[in-house]
Amino acid sequence: MLLVYSKNNSSRLNYILKFIFEELLGVKYIITTEKEEYNSFSGAKINYSTDDSLSGLWICSTDLLFSKKIKKQELGIFNSSWGNIIFRTPLNIQIPFDIFS
Incomplete structure (x- = not known):
């Protein structure tokens, strides 16, 4: 079981x-909004x-998955390691982009 925190x-x-998680990896998950x-x-x-103060794997979120409307996205392509x-996030973190977006 995997727990995913999101605001x-x-x-x-x-x-x-x-x-x-379920279809590709066969892993059950639960989402919580409670720290x-x-x-x-x-x-x-x-x-x-x-x-970034919470434990566990941190994936910094962008706004895409929380938007309620369909709108044009400014993608900007960035080079990283x-x-x-x-969907770049601060580059000084372990995963510098929103892998879910």
Whole structure:
């Protein structure tokens, strides 16, 4: 069981997590918006937010999966040690882009 923390929950976030974890990897997951629940969880967990103070794997989120409308995205391609990336987050973190977006 994997616990994913996000400040907000959305149908887009649920869709991508279900696709990646359940359909591709066969891993069950739960989303929580409660920091207390996340912090007390002893299993594998992902912090999908802009809050870097939480434990677990931190994936800095961008706004795409929380947007309620379809709109044109300014993608900007950036070079990093991971190769060319879009949806860049601060480059001084372990994963410098939003891998779920």
